[in-house]
Amino acid sequence: MRPFELGEIPALSRSTVDRQEMLRAAPQRLTARWPDARIVVVDRWGRTPVRRTEVDSGAAPVSTRKAAEFAGEPPAEASFLGEWEGVDHWMLPVDPPAGSGTIELDGGWGVRQQVPVSADEVWLDLRGHGALLDDTSAGLLTTAEALRNWHHRGQFCARCGSAVRRVQFGWASHCTGCDREEYPRTDPAVICLVHDDIGVNGANVLLARQPVWPPKRYSVLAGFVEAGESLEGCVEREIREEVGVEVADARYLGSQPWPFPRSIMLGFAARTVSGATLTPADGEIEEARWFSRADVRAAINGEHDELMLPGNTSIASVMLRSWAAVEQ
Structure with a gap:
């Protein structure tokens, strides 16, 4: 008898996306491909849209948006997530859907949770519903949520208290006061x-x-x-x-x-x-x-x-x- 091992990959460890770290310092390359990129939109509660008809499949894809619908080039608040099947993927914070209804889903631990419904999409958060996503979407949203949380909580320099600005397409911050550079923490x-x-x-x-x-x-x-x-x-x-x-x-x-x-x-x-x-x-x-x-x-x-x-x-x-x- 052998010691037990994990029988499956944990839900939020799944990913198929190439993070393409080197491209974070290649603005011309990323800007040139922006019009054909896809956007993972995330609201202030970490929710993202998923097609309603696919939620029960257990492998639902996130409903990404066309980058060209937002701007002609990457906005300052956009974060580069990586490349999948030849397409760049980004995260962009958005306002929650206005005037949406809600449906009730299991948010984990058997607790029922009201989630927004907009058109044919339902807005799900990663913590409660990450296991419902397909491998690609789980990896994208996990990275997107990590970056969103980091930027939300790190708007000021830990050394001098000055405001920071995003650099490296969301993967670093630069202090406007003392020039200190910081990277996402884990x-x-x-x-x-x-x-x-x-x-x-x-x-x-x-x-x-x-x-x-x-x-x-x-x-x-x-x-x-x-x-x-x-x-x-x-x-x-x-x-x-x-x-x-x-x-x-x-x-x-x-x-x-x-x-x-x-x-x-x-x-x-x-x-x-x-x-x-x-x-x-x-x-x-x-x-x-x-x-x-x-x-x-x-x-x-x-x-x-x-x-x-x-x-x-x-x-x-x-x-x-x-x-x-x-x-x-």
Whole structure:
């Protein structure tokens, strides 16, 4: 029996687009191809239009726009996302659709969410509905949302406080006061599936819920990597701090960008003693429990009365489905 591995690529790690990093310093090339480029439009809540008839397909493409409809050349607020099938793709912030109606969709964790409908399109956000997109669209929107969040939160220089302007077609900012240049940041965070030491893959998994979550909503544990800390050290510290358990054999599973606003989730698995006593951190963890593989399988199928798992957009969902699919 081998240790379990991720059985699929996390939803927001999917991408087919060539990011074409070198073109960010090639204004003539990008400007010349702008009229034939496609635009991923994103509103202030990170929503983008998807054709309504394709939402239920599980592989819906984002409804991109023609660049020529916006301007004759790239606007200052446009960000270059890369090239796909010979076509340049950009992100452009837009106002949300005016006078639109709404429909109700599952926004993850079983929570129903009202989303705008405009003409034959529905406007979806990445966090709640990223798993509904096709591979190309998931990659485009993940990058677009990461850049949108970075520009929204970084409008002033961290050194002197002056306003910054966008350069390199959205991939850097230049301070108008001290000439400092800055690039999009990513904050590493670990997310760990802890199972017991029965067999290779354990018979039970440790799940917890935060105080702000509704009852029955549980997930694996996660936390940000601190300065000067290794990823494995962060796994051990976070589990100890949040539920009072010592873990061993931490091993890397995979990663997923999580641009809310600028994280990357680094997935791990670790082992602890079967039946270890759980001591939830006061104010941080509302409850922590051991669940069997049968419990998790039932929850995946929507057949468990006391357990609701993360939505499919999160790497936590992939980790739990992958663990539940193997034997101990």
